[in-house]
Amino acid sequence: MISRRHFLLLTGVAIATPVKAQLPPNIAEIRKAALQEAIKKVIGDAQVRQGKVKVDIPPLIDNGNAVPVTVEVESPMTQADHVKAIHLFTERNPQPYVFTAHLGPRAGKARVATRARIADSGDVVAIAQMSDGSFWSESVKVIVTLSACLEEGLI
Amino acid sequence: MARVVVNVPAEAKKGEVIEIRTLAGHPMETGFRRTQLGELVPRDIIRSLVCSYNGVEVFRAELHPAMAANPLLTFTTVATESGTLEFRWSGDNGFSVTEKASIKVV
Amino acid sequence: MKEVLLAFSLFLPLIAVGEIPLSERKSGYEFMSRETRAMQDDEVTGPAVLTLLDGEALWGKLGCQGCHKDAAVSMKGVAARYPAMVDGKLTTLEQQVRHKAPQLGYESRDLLALTAFVAKQSRGMPIEVEVSNRTRPSIDRGNEFFHRRQGQLNLACAQCHDANWGKKLAGTPVPQAHPTGYPLYRLEWQSVGSITRRFRNCLTGMRAELLPHGAPELVDLELYLMWRARGMKMEAPAVRP
Numbered sequence: 001m002i003s004r005r006h007f008l009l010l011t012g013v014a015i016a017t018p019v020k021a022q023l024p025p026n027i028a029e030i031r032k033a034a035l036q037e038a039i040k041k042v043i044g045d046a047q048v049r050q051g052k053v054k055v056d057i058p059p060l061i062d063n064g065n066a067v068p069v070t071v072e073v074e075s076p077m078t079q080a081d082h083v084k085a086i087h088l089f090t091e092r093n094p095q096p097y098v099f100t101a102h103l104g105p106r107a108g109k110a111r112v113a114t115r116a117r118i119a120d121s122g123d124v125v126a127i128a129q130m131s132d133g134s135f136w137s138e139s140v141k142v143i144v145t146l147s148a149c150l151e152e153g154l155i
Numbered sequence: 156m157a158r159v160v161v162n163v164p165a166e167a168k169k170g171e172v173i174e175i176r177t178l179a180g181h182p183m184e185t186g187f188r189r190t191q192l193g194e195l196v197p198r199d200i201i202r203s204l205v206c207s208y209n210g211v212e213v214f215r216a217e218l219h220p221a222m223a224a225n226p227l228l229t230f231t232t233v234a235t236e237s238g239t240l241e242f243r244w245s246g247d248n249g250f251s252v253t254e255k256a257s258i259k260v261v
Numbered sequence: 262m263k264e265v266l267l268a269f270s271l272f273l274p275l276i277a278v279g280e281i282p283l284s285e286r287k288s289g290y291e292f293m294s295r296e297t298r299a300m301q302d303d304e305v306t307g308p309a310v311l312t313l314l315d316g317e318a319l320w321g322k323l324g325c326q327g328c329h330k331d332a333a334v335s336m337k338g339v340a341a342r343y344p345a346m347v348d349g350k351l352t353t354l355e356q357q358v359r360h361k362a363p364q365l366g367y368e369s370r371d372l373l374a375l376t377a378f379v380a381k382q383s384r385g386m387p388i389e390v391e392v393s394n395r396t397r398p399s400i401d402r403g404n405e406f407f408h409r410r411q412g413q414l415n416l417a418c419a420q421c422h423d424a425n426w427g428k429k430l431a432g433t434p435v436p437q438a439h440p441t442g443y444p445l446y447r448l449e450w451q452s453v454g455s456i457t458r459r460f461r462n463c464l465t466g467m468r469a470e471l472l473p474h475g476a477p478e479l480v481d482l483e484l485y486l487m488w489r490a491r492g493m494k495m496e497a498p499a500v501r502p
Binding site for chain 1: 172173185187208211213214215216217218219220221222223224226227228229230231232233235
């Protein structure tokens with residue numbers, strides 16, 4: 001027969017252990033702020049304009065572990081007028097950066113495709129950094145679903 | 156050595172914009188996952204891919220944990236001259252892989 | 262006797278809740294989004310490509326090539342008829358490969374790569390497993406397993422995959438559970454895995470007894486599912502969410 005003290009101790013341990021791994025209740029605000037900060041690091045004090053950038057990503061995602069995404073930016077890609085870099089961010093991942101692609105006139109086209117991890121439904125933001133110092137962006141909303149019968153690390 | 160795939164057209168016309176598709180075998184461990192015991196699995200990712208065309212850098216990407224496992228990167232470049240495209244992936248724990256592809260520009 | 266009849270009558274409705282008619286059968290491919298399908302169709306940079314290349318390399322390195330020569334010829338149609346009777350025992354493709362290369366553990370990277378490579382040689386071919394006095398008992402056992410309520414959720418595979426396919430479970434469509442694409446790259450796993458791994462996922466999800474790799478119940482189940490998918494085209498290695 002277990003003593004009350006022993007029982008309370010065990011209960012305390014059982015509760016305390018997963019708390020370490022729990023997320024704070026305002027996690028959405030924290031991550032949104034991290035996204036804004038990451039964007040600010042890229043653009044500094046400049047204004048970001050909507051347009052020129054197209055983010056091609058499924059609006060309803062089968063599984064957030066591998067989401068095909070293509071970012072394309074309208075640009076003649078000449079020495080005088082080209083895309084210097086494309087930055088991709090997410091709103092709800094543990095950290096906001098996905099990739100930064102450095103282009104230039106030798107790219108011919110400003111189009112980069114990859115597969116990203118999107119943790120949760122929210123915004124996906126692409127920012128294009130132009131050779132004239134301007135910034136353009138597009139933000140799309142995605143919904144992430146989960147597959148059934150998760151295995152929790154089992155093989 | 157990790158397996159990589161590089162898909163470059165064997166031949167192109169001078170000035171043509173060609174598509175380059177790359178794939179690298181790597182788990183891209185995010186550093187946010189936990190074991191069954193609650194311990195964090197340390198981050199282990201590819202951090203960059205650089206593509207050089209006859210020695211001149213034409214594309215560079217910085218990768219973060221939000222890139223899916225076995226990262227795919229597809230991009231374009233102008234076929235300027237015949238020669239070699241070199242791809243270098245580098246990342247955490249000294250990860251470094253290079254691959255070359257030849258192109259004939261007519 | 263009364264108890265047996267009562268128990269049987271509990272099973273009866275599930276077995277009677279029919280199988281999907283042959284004309285209505287759809288591969289899991291058809292339940293995925295356009296973009297996920299594109300990942301399966303991408304033969305150059307799809308998620309399973311690296312595993313296939315590893316498998317091809319192993320085919321040479323482990324000596325399979327010595328006897329079997331060109332896999333595209335010798336392995337054509339093989340995966341479409343497994344599990345098969347080998348020396349009187351019902352054997353899965355993984356078990357057959359392990360028979361020749363016992364150093365490869367279940368669900369190891371190399372075994373998955375090799376079976377994916379072998380299975381690929383049957384792409385596009387119709388599934389056709391042996392149906393005979395030898396295999397009938399296994400098919401029947403697999404059938405019973407598929408229809409049996411199990412685990413803490415008291416759930417049978419058939420309840421989702423026969424009776425409710427196409428409907429959404431937590432926003433995701435329920436497929437019909439045809440093994441046309443195994444071994445496959447499951448986005449959830451972020452790697453290629455076998456059908457047994459998938460079974461074990463389901464058993465865990467159902468909170469049912471977690472049978473090990475190689476368990477005869479799971480071999481029977483695999484045979485039943487392949488029989489249930491007879492005539493459907495192989496698409497291994499597939500991509501699934």
